[in-house]
Amino acid sequence: MDLSGKHIVLGLTGGIACYKAAELCRALIKQGATVQVVMTEAAAQFITPVTMQALSNRPVFDSQWDARERNNMPHINLSREADAILIAPCSADFIAKLLHGRADDLLSLMCLARPIDSVPLLIAPAMNREMWAHPATQRNLAQLQADGATLLGVGSGFQACGETGDGRMLEPQELLEDVIAFFQPKVLAGQRVVVSAGPTFEAIDPVRGITNLSSGKMGFAIARAAREAGADVTLVAGPVSQPTPRGVQRVDVRSAKNMHAALVEYAQAATIFVATAAVADWRPAQASDQKIKKDGSGNAPVLSFVENVDILSEIAHSPRATSGELFCVGFAAESHDLLAHATAKRARKGVPLLVGNIGPATFGQDDNALLLVDAHGAQELPHNSKLALARQLVAEIAKRQRAAH
Ligand code: CTP
Secondary structure, three states: OOOOOOEEEEEEOOOOOHHHHHHHHHHHHHOOOEEEEEEOOOHHHOOOHHHHHHHHOOOOEOOOOOOOOOOOOHHHHHHHOOOEEEEEEEOHHHHHHHHHOOOOOHHHHHHHHOOOOOOOEEEEEOOOHHHHHOHHHHHHHHHHHHOOOEEOOOEEEEOOOOOEEEEEOOOHHHHHHHHHHHHOOOOOOOOEEEEEEOEOOEEEEOOEEEOOOOOOHHHHHHHHHHHHOOOEEEEEEOOOOOOOOOOOEEEEOOOHHHHHHHHHHHHOOOOEEEEOOEOOOEEEOOOOOOOOOOOOOOOOOOOOEEEOOOHHHHHHOOHHHHOOOOEEEEEEEEOOOHHHHHHHHHHHHOOOEEEEEEHHHHOOOOEEEEEEEEOOEEEEEEEEEHHHHHHHHHHHHHHHHHHHO
């Protein structure tokens, strides 16, 4: 569970998005966090403390005059035990209040009293689009960030008031991903990472083609982990049905040729390239413009193939890669003799780090095991979920990239 051991104070302020805070509370707990809910008087107009108590399994705090606390100082006690304070929803009024350091209710008092260096404040705003766009709100948010708060952004779309635009609170699952990402070490801060993922599709005719069983899960997990680690991430994906990780720029491609063009373009500005895509080695020499029909003779058409360009090898041998500006990581999906094949492939592709895995055992699965082969030898990352492995791999890549500089 991604939030095991984390204690989150979830603050609710007045806004219709309070209904989403109920689901957020559940989602945080499902990922292993303990959640202490603190509500303003306005929040209690939208959702009852009873609901939030039932979901968090803890009494809700809503007053700075709470005799349940021995010292009658809930603002001190609650903030000292938190790993983070998350205000979701955070109203325009509450943002203004935080900005001025006002402290006339428990939640604002607690935010002001929090140890600023050890208890981060995360803000999930929720308001009407005009309130969001107002210079006062934007000015306040800029200053709040300058004061050390983390702004989680807003969604766009239909609003409870009937208008459409920016200012909706992010969905509970999006906020959950952001909170999980917040706690990951920022080992790739400032890096620009390009990841290739999924299979490619090589057309035979307008309705048929050749592809493979790659699900893209490992590449998508690496893109997510790199983003969580603070990198700016572009994910070049073949035809897969995976959801795009939060904050990742996704570029969809189909054939190896499309993937090649996209990767060459994005690699130009990248500092790290991770090639997880199962690029087709060959494509039909001539894709037919029209659907190939049975001719009734009983004979199948004979296809001839040409080899696709080896994208990883080409990029790994480019001047930016050989000069050390671009750190390239290859993958090898093998069926046997992993170490020997991965070692040979690392040399052939010209990459500093080659990651081997057993292809048939991992395609489409949620877990995997990896073997990292570099100039110093091999290192195993034992069986785990693809996301956990992706996070470990990102840390290993960061270490090696730093050492290579
Ligand atoms: N790769 C690539 N472009 C290709 C083929 C592969 O960028 N045309 C990348 C993959 O993304 C992966 C690595 O190269 O990171 C290994 O791919 P693989 O298909 O296993 O290697 P091959 O060179 O095809 O070796 P073999 O067929 O012998 O396994």
